[in-house]
Amino acid sequence: MSRTVFISGGTSGINLGIARAFAARGDKVMVFGRDGGKSQAAADLILAETGAKVMAGSADVRDPAAIAALFADATAQLGAPDVVIAGAAGNFMAPAVGISPNGFKTVVDIDLLGTYNVFKAAYDVVRKPGASLIAITAPQAVQPLPQQVHVCAAKAGVNMVVKVLAMEWGKAGIRVNAISPGPIAGTEGVERMAPTDAEKAAWAERIAIKRMGTPQDVAQAAIFLSSDAGSYITGTILDCDGGMKLGDASGDYLTLPTR
Ligand code: NAP
Numbered sequence: 588m589s590r591t592v593f594i595s596g597g598t599s600g601i602n603l604g605i606a607r608a609f610a611a612r613g614d615k616v617m618v619f620g621r622d623g624g625k626s627q628a629a630a631d632l633i634l635a636e637t638g639a640k641v642m643a644g645s646a647d648v649r650d651p652a653a654i655a656a657l658f659a660d661a662t663a664q665l666g667a668p669d670v671v672i673a674g675a676a677g678n679f680m681a682p683a684v685g686i687s688p689n690g691f692k693t694v695v696d697i698d699l700l701g702t703y704n705v706f707k708a709a710y711d712v713v714r715k716p717g718a719s720l721i722a723i724t725a726p727q728a729v730q731p732l733p734q735q736v737h738v739c740a741a742k743a744g745v746n747m748v749v750k751v752l753a754m755e756w757g758k759a760g761i762r763v764n765a766i767s768p769g770p771i772a773g774t775e776g777v778e779r780m781a782p783t784d785a786e787k788a789a790w791a792e793r794i795a796i797k798r799m800g801t802p803q804d805v806a807q808a809a810i811f812l813s814s815d816a817g818s819y820i821t822g823t824i825l826d827c828d829g830g831m832k833l834g835d836a837s838g839d840y841l842t843l844p845t846r
């Protein structure tokens with residue numbers, strides 16, 4: 588059965604990968620970011636490769652009225668959403684002494700408040716029961732990281748929003764979960780955190796599975812969580828990180844001692 592999927596930040600990177608994967612399954616998709624031209628280019632790409640019904644939107648996740656208006660329009664065009672993904676985020680690397688109050692607030696407003704705004708607008712329009720809401724969080728939610736105080740604070744908040752809304756909205760038949768990707772190759776997020784090839788290679792070496800992820804890896808997790816196969820899963824933060832959170836897997840830990 589074809590479903591309807593709205594994706595904030597679905598115009599590039601990981602979230603575009605998620606949008607492409609849902610569309611490839613025959614689902615109707617609405618992607619949006621701030622830049623309407625970028626949204627239209629993403630929608631054109633999805634249409635060309637899948638033939639799916641796809642809508643390009645434009646709204647800032649810091650503007651609840653704009654999200655509500657966009658969701659009303661998209662619901663009229665595509666039907667009530669079955670799945671809503673809150674993936675829009677902003678990040679930059681900087682030590683706390685280099686981050687102004689407005690710099691900190693900007694990331695919290697986009698990542699944390701923006702996720703809340705998207706989910707609140709979703710509550711009003713999603714198909715109930717049966718809807719699945721998914722936030723895209725990050726390892727920084729639980730793993731302190733220098734130069735990321737703003738993101739760590741914001742994504743920790745995202746995880747809690749997910750858990751509390753899962754408790755409040757379960758009775759309406761809405762499941763609320765998050766996916767926590769590890770480093771995903773070729774994305775803006777990785778380019779900002781590990782700009783050189785040497786940094787990328789060192790990062791991959793520390794991961795149990797010995798590679799960075801792909802947008803398709805994350806998309807498969809989203810498809811699973813939102814499907815009937817995930818029907819009893821809510822309030823969960825699903826790591827999709829090749830084992831990165833287990834710890835540093837570089838070195839030859841598996842060599843058995845010889846006598
Ligand atoms: P990306 O390509 O930079 O995508 C960010 C998306 O969010 C774009 O569509 C952007 O479109 C939109 N956006 C940004 N600010 C917005 C705002 N204020 N209102 C509405 N839309 C906004 O990012 P990415 O690296 O793929 O990351 C995607 C998600 O995965 C984020 O939640 C990130 O925290 C998470 N994540 C990424 C990684 C990674 O390895 N990249 C790892 C862990 C978690 P516009 O610019 O047009 O607004």
Ligand code: COA
Pocket residue numbers: 676677678679680681685686687688689690691693694775776779
């Ligand atoms: N170091 C320190 N502070 C920074 C910074 C950096 N690298 N980049 C931005 N800031 C500060 C600005 O100086 C400003 O604070 P100020 O008013 O006190 O000077 C504040 O952040 C807001 O900057 P602005 O450029 O107006 O924000 P914006 O809303 O236009 O853009 C960002 C938001 C900064 C997050 C921008 O990088 C962005 O749009 N990112 C989206 C893409 C992305 O980050 N992808 C990765 C996702 S994980």
